[in-house]
Amino acid sequence: IGMGGMDAFRARYIDNGLLDFLLKEREQGRIRNLGFSYHGDVDVFDYLLANHDKYRWDFAQIQLNYLDWEHAKETNPRNTDASYLYGKLDSFGIKAVIMEPLLGGRLAKVPEHIVSRLKGRDPLRSVASWAFRFAGSHPGVLTVLSGMTCMEHLEDNLRTYCPLVPLTDDDNRFLYDTADLMMQHPAIPCNDCKYCMPCPWGIDIPGVLLHYNKMLNEDNIPQSRQDPKYSKARRAFLVGYNRAVEPVRQADHCIGCRICVQHCPQGIDIPAELARVDNYAEKLRRGSLPG
Ligand code: SF4
Ligand code: SF4
Known part of the structure; x- marks a missing residue:
């Protein structure tokens, strides 16, 4: 939810009775956990939480990573800082499902000076593992989604999460500073999803x-x-x-x-x-x- 703002949200979920239908399905046990995946307009996110008494969300899926924690708007004015989204869910006790922990792979392929910085702090950990630990260390996180394309990714994720060694406050500060450094050379926030394709004019x-x-x-x-x-x-x-x-x-x-x-x-x-x-x-x- 969120793309297209409140008008699109009302048309898709409220005016046609769909959300009321889903609530009844949960009451009757045919839905165990009712939640939403949020993208786009923060007004919709705020509306759903403001009405938590009525909807009693079991979970919500948000984009969270150490770059978006405080810099989401700088990479994309339509985005909302993950610190706000997570903080809001946490205040209602709603569990978070995390998407884009690596920001479309960008936090696994950071510039060389950032690689040196991360390796300098812990030579044995992969670059990606810092982002996964950041996402997984928040106590209200239910699960972290990870797109893995080869065995090496799976093995690295298993090393990171079995068991997860949560980040310390000092580690978090180190990652916030790392994010500040990365924002000095901002990349384009494309995650290669290809939803924009095909371009009628053939542009890749x-x-x-x-x-x-x-x-x-x-x-x-x-x-x-x-x-x-x-x-x-x-x-x-x-x-x-x-x-x-x-x-x-x-x-x-x-x-x-x-x-x-x-x-x-x-x-x-x-x-x-x-x-x-x-x-x-x-x-x-x-x-x-x-x-
Ligand atoms: S592939 Fe296209 S739709 Fe996906 S993030 Fe990049 S520009 Fe946007
Ligand atoms: S021509 Fe340019 S603006 Fe039009 S769809 Fe292709 S990439 Fe987008």
């Missing part, structure tokens, strides 16, 4: 956005021509771009129709971000200042 939207993020993570985004790594980083960006995304599907072919925007759960202004990446690539092609 996630391909373009993820290439930019990848270059950022690998410190291959040159910030100035004076940077001694400028030539190498420029080549890595442009050659990598052509390898990652066919030229006919790159950002310069976007016509700005905005059909894709309504489908993006992250609320990314896709044509604006594509224009930003294109502008950046074009400047690099000309060998001028990218910034």
Whole structure:
């Protein structure tokens, strides 16, 4: 719930009696736990909690990770800080199901200086494990969802959670500072869900956005021509771009129709971000200042 704001919520769940129906189903034991997964407009989240006396939510699913804890709005103005969402659920005693503990994988592929920072604190733990421990350490968390694509992810998660060693207050402060550092070089919050696809004009939207993020993570985004790594980083960006995304599907072919925007759960202004990446690539092609 949440996408489309209160009007969409009322149309889908209130005016047609659907939520009342679900409440009756729970009363009759056919639903054991009634909850909601929240994305989008925080007014809907607030409304559902303000009416907790009536709905008695058994759980709610929210996006929570150490970057979104206090920086959700900076990565996406439509998002709400996880500290607010979790704090609100906790105050009502509603259990939280956590989605996006790795923020679409971004917290497993952090920039090199962040990898050094995390490894410096605990060389034996993986980068991803910090994010999973952050999500799992909050006492009101029922479960943490993790998309695992290979055995290594499963094994790493088992090492993290069997047993879970909760973060200390000092660990939490370390992660809040880590998030502050990461926000100095913000990536585009695309998690490769592909809900925006296909683009009628053939643009490989996630391909373009993820290439930019990848270059950022690998410190291959040159910030100035004076940077001694400028030539190498420029080549890595442009050659990598052509390898990652066919030229006919790159950002310069976007016509700005905005059909894709309504489908993006992250609320990314896709044509604006594509224009930003294109502008950046074009400047690099000309060998001028990218910034
Ligand atoms: S705005 Fe650009 S990327 Fe989005 S659907 Fe239109 S052409 Fe495709
Ligand atoms: S819908 Fe948004 S988050 Fe998903 S792939 Fe497209 S741009 Fe990325």
